[in-house]
Amino acid sequence: MLVAGPANSGVAPQCCTVLAHGIGTRSDLPVPVGLAAAAAAATLVISFAVLAVLWRSPRRRGTGRPLPAGLAAVLDAAPLRLGLQLLTLAAAVAVVTVGLAGPPDPARNLAPWAFYVTFWVGIVPASLLLGPVWRVLNPLRLLHRAVAAMLRIDPGAGVRELPEKIGYWPAAVSLAVFGWFELAFPARAQPVSVAVFLLAYAGVHLAAATVFGRRWFDRGDGFEVYSVLVGALAPLGRRAGDGRLVLRNPLDGLAAVPLAPGLVGVVVALLGATAYDGLSRTQLWNALVPPGLATGTGGLLLAFVLVGVVFGLGTFTVASTRPSAAGGAGGPVAFAPTLAPIAAGYAIAHYFSLLVFDGQQVGILASDPLGTGADLLGTAGRTIDYTVVGTTTIALVQLGGIVLGHLVAAASAHDQAYRLFPRRVALRTQYPMLAAMVTLTIGAVGLVFAA
């Protein structure tokens, strides 16, 4: 955990140690038992309702309502997008610079806070509202254009073609490595570690994109794929035919996520990492398992395996059933996007209070980024205000996010099943899928209850 406190607390801080679970100054209270029970009950009711009440024939995929032409033109404008990309690139460079050259104490250096809280947690609400924002903002794309221009390589095609069967696997690996770095690596809070990780990540993906073209980012950049998956739930999307910005149904967004091998791996990595974060905060885990690199890595791998097994069991009938719809790429990968709402719900449950409280620390530390005693924003002397949101609100947001995620996921799986399979078969594939989702959701409720 990092320390929150005034930048000039007067106590010479020692090298900051990091405790078993991720970053942050405080953990959430366990949710009250009554609320947890209500959430679990709601999950079951939703599951049975989805089976009993929802449509029994393929739902016509909507095209969405186009935004007003003026608004769409502004949002699509190339100068706006370029400007946002440049700003993000500048912010990324600033974070890396502060990480390398700023105060070595994580309590005084904004790099770990900006990376783990503002970026990694913030990407979820940003994508839920606005769609795949990181695809627009990703500074690596801008850097890739520059590198490709310098080396006279076509940024679109690259040097070699990316094989289709690679799919999303590089993104899954990226996310798994990030999860390990965030949750198990002992020096994860050190500003220099964060800066080095960012540089290494950028280096690897820039090199890959130079070779395979900018399509690499669509499939290989873990953060972009995360933003695309969560952004599929946003009310804002692009129409398939002409790419026009539209307001659309999240179910249509999920159905439009491009399927490719490795998407299951991405979802497992996301759910597993967040689940391990929650697991490592429970009293039971803290009492039984000593903190350390080996136990952290083991716990994370265990979480990946558990989530993978649950998903595998949920889709075993899908794997053995031939799809009927023309072009129906069936199989478990077609149901991977349906877990995106559950991943978003997990993220909200575990990280909402972190964003609200520890997210303030970035604004506080940004006043004195290099530890020179400056006060650029006038916030240098402040401390985190823990009164901005109460514990009951936090508990309601946690459980609400989990239950709402389950609702959308169940509806999406239902939608997908009826699109891919004939009616009788579709219903049969839903039972194990719903059981898997109930398992994951009640597991999520259990994690915030046992915190």
Place this chain on the structure above:
Amino acid sequence: MFRRPESRLAGLVAALVLALAGCAAAAGPATVAPAVAADGTHRIDLAFADGAVSGGPARYAVAVGSPVEVVVASDVADEVHLHGYDRSSFVTAGATTTLRFVADVPGVFEIELEQRGARLAQLEVS
């Protein structure tokens, strides 16, 4: 009875819920209520020796607004740090040190020996 998929699903879900309820009920060690002095101060006594806190790191529960006193006896020199509240105090080898504060922020906070990274206890304020 378990032919029909619906009852299979119901059975699976019921078993699952029971299992999870069981796990949650046994969700780990219960929290400890610290002793309350005559003036209403909640006192938490911790002893750090031979590389670990005696009795293992426990979770102490106090109500929001309670005055709290954390007394740490350590056989090594280090800095006792309460996260979130950001209270710290140095302790010399063989001596004790005390953190005094009012627990006005709800949540779960770590108390640790900063340099060693050794967890001493958790404070649950609700």
